[in-house]
Amino acid sequence: MSTASFDTRIIEGDTPAQRLLALLEVIAEKDQYFTLQSLVDETGLPKPTLHRMLQQLENSGMLQREADNRHYSKGSRLRRLAETLLLNDTVQGARHGVLAELVREVGESCNITALSGxxxxxxxxxxxxxxxxxxxxxGSRVPAHCSASGKLFLAQMSASQRRRLLADATLEAFTRNTLTDIDALEAEIEQVKRDGYAFDDEEFLPGLLCIAVLAPNPTGVSNVGLAIQAPVMRMDKQRALDCLPALERAAAAIARINQGALPEPIAEPETSA
Known part of the structure; x- marks a missing residue:
C-alpha cells in the first residue's frame, strides 16, 4: 500500500502544461536526486501519470537520468533557465532595492502587491x-476587501465592476474590524478615492496596521501596490501617515522602473505620398 501524503504537495492545473510546471516547482526545491517512487509518495499522483510527466521533462532537457537509471536530477536546460532568469531579472532587482530602502527609512516591513482575481x-x-x-x-494571498492594497485596486473599478467581482465572494470576517457589508466597503472605497491611500486597520490580522498606495501608471490603471505593515503597538494611523511621503516616493520610483522596462514602441513604416 502506498504511504503517499495526498495533502503534502498537490500537483494542480487545468492543462497538462500547467501540471508539468507545478511538478517542476516541486522538483526545483529539491537539493538531492529523486526517484519516480519518491515523487509518487510526495504528490499522490498515479505512478503511470508521473512516469509520463518525467519522461516529457527528461526529453525536453529539463531533467536528466543519473547513472543508476533510477534517480533523476535537474537537467542542463532547467539550470540554464534559472541562470538566465537571474541574470536578466533587473526589474525585480531594482524594485527590491527600492523596497529595501523604504524599509530602512521607515523601520517597518514593506511589500509590493498586485491584484489577482x-x-x-x-x-x-x-x-x-x-x-x-x-x-x-x-506568494501570499489576502482577500482584497480586507487589504489596504486591495481597497486601492477596487477603488479603480466602477461600482458595477466591483460588485461583479465580489458578488460570489464571501466577505469573510477575519477580525472584528473586517468590513463584511458591501455598502460599508463601498463607503470605505469612496474615502480611499478621495485620499489616494488606504488603511488595513487590523482587518486581516489582529494587531496589524497597514497603509498602502499605488505605483502610478501614466497610461491608466495601476496593478502595482506598495504597502507598509507594522504591529499596532509600534504604529497607529498618525504614525502611518507620517510615513506616507516616503511611501509615495518609493511608489514613484517603482513606477519609473516599471515604465523603463516597457519595450520601445515599434516605429510605423513610412509610406510614400
Whole structure:
C-alpha cells in the first residue's frame, strides 16, 4: 500500500502544461536526486501519470537520468533557465532595492502587491529587523476587501465592476474590524478615492496596521501596490501617515522602473505620398 501524503504537495492545473510546471516547482526545491517512487509518495499522483510527466521533462532537457537509471536530477536546460532568469531579472532587482530602502527609512516591513482575481498577491516583501513582526512571504494571498492594497485596486473599478467581482465572494470576517457589508466597503472605497491611500486597520490580522498606495501608471490603471505593515503597538494611523511621503516616493520610483522596462514602441513604416 502506498504511504503517499495526498495533502503534502498537490500537483494542480487545468492543462497538462500547467501540471508539468507545478511538478517542476516541486522538483526545483529539491537539493538531492529523486526517484519516480519518491515523487509518487510526495504528490499522490498515479505512478503511470508521473512516469509520463518525467519522461516529457527528461526529453525536453529539463531533467536528466543519473547513472543508476533510477534517480533523476535537474537537467542542463532547467539550470540554464534559472541562470538566465537571474541574470536578466533587473526589474525585480531594482524594485527590491527600492523596497529595501523604504524599509530602512521607515523601520517597518514593506511589500509590493498586485491584484489577482479577488485577492491581493504579494509579489515581493522585505521584513523589518525589529523583533516583533508579521511574516507574510512573497506568494501570499489576502482577500482584497480586507487589504489596504486591495481597497486601492477596487477603488479603480466602477461600482458595477466591483460588485461583479465580489458578488460570489464571501466577505469573510477575519477580525472584528473586517468590513463584511458591501455598502460599508463601498463607503470605505469612496474615502480611499478621495485620499489616494488606504488603511488595513487590523482587518486581516489582529494587531496589524497597514497603509498602502499605488505605483502610478501614466497610461491608466495601476496593478502595482506598495504597502507598509507594522504591529499596532509600534504604529497607529498618525504614525502611518507620517510615513506616507516616503511611501509615495518609493511608489514613484517603482513606477519609473516599471515604465523603463516597457519595450520601445515599434516605429510605423513610412509610406510614400
Amino acid at each position: 479577488s485577492e491581493v498577491l504579494y509579489l515581493d516583501r522585505v521584513e523589518t529587523s525589529a523583533p516583533l513582526r508579521f511574516y507574510l512571504h512573497p
